[in-house]
Amino acid sequence: MKKVKQQYSNHRHLVPLYHYLTFAAMAALVVGSVLYFFNTDSSFLLPSLIVLLVLTLISVSFHNRSFALKAQDRAIRAEENLRYFILTGQRLNQNLSLNQIIALRFASDEEFVSLVAMAVEQNLKPNEIKKLVKNWRPDYHRA
Secondary structure, rough: OOOOOOHHHHHOOOOOOHHHHHHHHHHHHHHEEEEEEHHOOOHHHHHHHHHHHHHHHHHHHHHHHHHHHHHHHHHHHHHHHHHHHHHOOOOOOOEEEEEHHHHHEEEEEHHHHHHHHHHHHOOHHHHHHHHHHOOOOOOOOOO
């Protein structure tokens, strides 16, 4: 698979089967199970169990994604703290938010330290940080 040069405009990673098919299927399951629940003539046990099953699947799907992202965010924080330490001999400023640190990972080593200082001084939002990156350091492994 050929990797496209990553930059601000194309850095978000979508997995079509997950982001489109799974969410469309979950929406259809919710609608279908709720319609079945209200339109059935039989007891409420089976329709209730179907609705409960669908809600459980949705919860598991979202939690699996959030747990993976939290673990990845912790790894990014550790990596960027190490990179800053290697470049400056100091720890990253504790006033940086996790989202700012995640945005800073795209900066090349040459601009990383100055962008960290700018992010702290001006309290830049993650999108603002990404737009300031001139030499994009791609991250092809984000979940």
